[in-house]
Amino acid sequence: MSAESARAPRRLPRLVVGGRDLTVEAGFTLLIVAFVAVAATTSDSFLTPVNLTSLLKQMVTVGLLSLGMLVVILTGGIDLSVGSIVAFAGIVTAGLAADLPIPVAMAVGVASGIAFGLVNGTLVARFALAPFVVTLASLTTIRGLAFVYSEVPIAPADPAFLDLGTAMVGPVPLITVIMLAVFAVGGVFLTRTPAGRSIVAIGGNAETVRLAGINVRRHVVAAYTISGACAGLAGVILASRVGIAQPSVGVAFELDAIAACVIGGASLSGGRGSVRATLGGVAVLVLINNLLNLYGVQSFWQQVLKGLIIIAVILVQRVNRSRG
Amino acid sequence: MSAESARAPRRLPRLVVGGRDLTVEAGFTLLIVAFVAVAATTSDSFLTPVNLTSLLKQMVTVGLLSLGMLVVILTGGIDLSVGSIVAFAGIVTAGLAADLPIPVAMAVGVASGIAFGLVNGTLVARFALAPFVVTLASLTTIRGLAFVYSEVPIAPADPAFLDLGTAMVGPVPLITVIMLAVFAVGGVFLTRTPAGRSIVAIGGNAETVRLAGINVRRHVVAAYTISGACAGLAGVILASRVGIAQPSVGVAFELDAIAACVIGGASLSGGRGSVRATLGGVAVLVLINNLLNLYGVQSFWQQVLKGLIIIAVILVQRVNRSRG
């Protein structure tokens, strides 16, 4: 970040519509359109219903995690524990599904995410601990708890457990609809509610916000709780989609979520980030994976290329952003 | 972080010796002494030469990575790619050891780390990209390259390959001596050289440093290069110590390295961090693992406890720090 501020500003045209600066969003739209155009013309399999449906599904987990992560990142924090929460929520849901009605079991799964988020947030806000270490520690602890709950994967016998993950709303998977709804709510929350604006402002300058009489701690706790809730929901959805919950799932999920936010222009020092652009970041990440697979790039080279493409994408995005 | 600044400052006594504020360092010494005292009195195996030697060895990898990480963190950046560099440097060294003299192969391993660091630094500084995403991308790419170099682990036939990892300097393993030497040099670099001070200052306020006529970019590049070099060295040492280099080694090593820095009081927004306290952070992390093993805590409960202990440690450290 440091070096960013050290650059002289560039002067490039910006896209401003109705007083809103949409340059970054427009850049994303272009980028994604370009991706899709290339994919559609070079691969027969890309524009098939099967592939499009699976793309929509693949966005769900990383999408939900990214939205929660964005809220935390906006406060200037970070939540590394989301992958472990995915595992815990999933395994608990699958475990309880044997004894409880499935919706109740799922609610408990999401609630466990909320509880972990609350703990993370409290440690960060009330005890003023560094978010990176707090959530790194809870990453470890929650992963351990998932294994303590069940060392082995759990596959609920009731086929209704799969419903959430397989249902369709017209041509769109239900879970994708859920994710988009969460993004819509998240967008309204961050741009149109006092709490959401406060969270953004806290990341910009917490002291100014505190002096404006806003309870900084409570908002920070709320941010981590939202992230925990999103991770819990992602865990429940993932377990339902796969039909089996593993305590080992979700390792390094947090990195993809953070990457989606940053590709979407969020600043890790807080105060800057957009819900729409984050969704764009999620789409870009999922598209990269999809394309590498469609082209049949061999696995290790996939990793090599994935890294290089991400760099290329953020280079393109930076040009957009620096038109400031 | 945000919430940290929102707290009213506390005024607690500080330990100042010869104009230097040693409160944090003293807190660490106390913490480590407490750990050791508890361990020595409750476990017969702790104070055995074998255990102490292996403790000293276990500090080496995370220690080297932490020092490099600290330099990067001081600039306000982060280096997630160190674990992948460990893998790449190790596998290349082991691969080349078949054809080249072992010291030359090892030098090439370290040099590969330097090269990756240079690329990371250039992308961050010259193209003003977010360090998190740049190094996340290079984490992926470098890991892929390690596998492209060799899909399977390589164990050099020449037993001299193990020498570096097994040699002793009196009662202390050579690799520990190397690590301590690197810390000593790092300490002098950061506190006593213009380049080191510039790196610290850049993390505090890059614009000011730029306005002071200092080449910010060059120093940022240097910081990532140092981190790459440390990771390369760690990879070579690890391969020699284990006798075999795996392309899959080092996953999540970056998290431990960052944790060591932050436990040592470094601020992820840059400008604040101490070499000695980072060494303390490394010692704490290694001690936690060692103790949980000595007490025979079951492995998943180990994870649960490890996270909780880390939180406890940073709570204690925060009390120290907030005496500001």
Next chain:
Amino acid sequence: MSRLELRDVHKEFSGVEVLHGVGLRGDAGDVIGVVGANGAGKSTLIKILSGALPMSSGAMWMDGERVDPRSPHDAHDLGIRTVYQELSLVPELSVTENLLLGAFPRRLGLIDWKAADARARELLVRVGFGAIDPRERAGRLSVARQQMVEIAKALISEPRVLVLDEPSAVLAGADLEALFALIRQLRERGVLVIYVSHRLPEVLQLATSIVVMKDGRVIETLTPGDTGEDELIGLMAGRRLEQIYPARRDGHGQVLHRVDGLTRPGEFADIGFELRAGEITGLFGLVGSGRSELARCVFGAAPAVAGKGAHRSPAEAIEAGMALVTEDRARTGLVLGMTVRDNMSLTTWHSTSRGPLLDVARQRRDVAAMVDRLQIRPAGCAPMPAVHLSGGNQQKVVLAKWLLRDPRVLLLDEPTRGVDMATRVEIYRMVDELARQGLAVLLISSDLTEVIGATDRVLVMHQGRITGELRSADTGEDEVLALSMGRPA
């Protein structure tokens, strides 16, 4: 052959031109005063000549040679040193390091800290700021002290051109005198000094020529002997200002806030005063006398240890109708990355929302009205990030944020710092109007004239204690200054 000459400098940001062909020239030993309303382009011009910003077009000469400083480093090599308007020390580092960054004395390749501290101390003494401990962390110094360090930093090696952007805004008393003495010394040694300030008497006293800027152009170049404050203000504002300070108010109403025995060891002790409806109370003191801490404490932003009259939290203070305009707008007044609109409505988000949602329409209306009422420039600034506003306009945004809360007790800590004369008059008029509507106002200021002129009553602090209370109408600058130095009036 002049020491420095700029010709036809243009500068645009994001396609908007803010400098429209500015020229500037000065000889060795000159002190060029640069004055102009907020947003006139003074800081932008200065950043260009010190290499911090590239010009869009134009040319620059030094001692007859064409130069083109593309970075601060280039400018340093040319002997141009600059003290910027916004404080920019590295808070984590010591004063010594901040001063010598990039020029440490070395022994065997390593920094020689002993020599460095000695050199820093010597430098501070030489420039008249010997009271500052070079080993202190810069972030722990008061704003005024930090400003002094900034000035010292520019003098680490003898410059050919020294640029000072509002150096005096946070200085008072002896510190100000030290600065003036320094500038005179530099002049005698043949340094060209460019001095940007809103404090016109200072400019008139120091400058050998005065450049008046308006809307990105130089509209006049004057000689101090031939002009006066009124003329300058008239040129800057484009109109005559009848009267700087409003008439005093009388018939003060009930006590709206009472402080009694308030103490925080090390900062201030046994503070007692009353703020009454319709009255403006001034609070004067020298750097570090504890005024800012006192105000923060009353507002609940920092804890008190003993005494009555301090709120427990800012939220409680605001609920009780109190507002605090802090002295450091960048660090505690604004969220710089957010829009002007967001910044202004920060205090009213929660109170004006409709259901769970913000009342965006009302927010837009309120903000537009405030931009209009306080004449914030540029007029279309509402969707701009606050960081893009000039310093004075940023200050107005902070003020607007609190006015939108309709406070009853207004604490103003250096509210006119960096604000141009016309706007100051505007602020005085507004504060006066607010007082007449029944508000109680505490005006903390380091500007002696202002603290007497704009208030009804002046409290004077010295080393954390109130050493005197004077009726503004019956007192003079000497008396206030004496009390602030711990001498009986």
Next chain:
Amino acid sequence: DEPSSGKTYTIGVANFLLSGPYFSGMDAAITAQAKTKSTGDLTVKTISTDANGDAAKLAADVEDLLSKNVDAIIISGGPLESAPAALNAIKAAGKPVVLVDRKFATGEYTSWIGPDNEAIGKQDGEFLATRLGGKGKVAIIKGGPADNSIGLARTNGLKSSLSKAPGITVVEAPGFGGWSSDGALTIMENLLATNPDLSAVFCENDAMCLGAQRAVQTAGKSAQIVFAGVDGQLEALQAILTGGNYVVTGLNSPKVIGSLALDRTVEILGGASVEKDTVVPSPQITKDNAAQYIDPK
């Protein structure tokens, strides 16, 4: 320090990585077998360590066990290919070492007990070739970096038997399933897009097959595609038993291997001369015999 007249063996169990049902099952089986073995005047104790995936720590754990003066060491090397430093230390201490599951590529050991991964792959391949009637398209989902050589062995085995059926084509999924159900689910979804005409899928372990099976079911192609896995994970056995499209797996039981390894170690300590390498048979599990492998828990 044992007062009884009998013998006591203390056996160190050095685990490379415990988090994973296969490896924790192995460790549990060894410990359980030690209890069973302790009868009359023989006491067998075990001390387990977990290197948590850190090869260097495995070496340290082994040194630690040696310092506790264990009589022998069992190494559950997991995805590790070799551990020269650990083996050197054991050799220097003159203690026997038994490897389970993973036969290290280098270094000296006393005995190894584990599966023949290539044979399991072959077995699956033969079954699929028959099942598909010698024609069709078979996809392979690989686990990935963390345990690449085991996967390679399984895949190579599969390919070697499929290559004998000229009507069968093989596609390797380009990405890795990461040995997990969720990872393989995504890989399978992508495969379905590029290869809609698949007739079978082989996964390098059962966990991945379970995820892939889910993707195929969701896509409505369960009737078209059959699955072959490796391991004998409970859920896979249950799926095979139902007679659906999960048709075969090869047993790779940590329980069997673990208890055999403990037995072997005790034999070695008793002075017996033993076979150096023992391949534990991996029976093919299909609908017909799945019931007998489902553990009544």
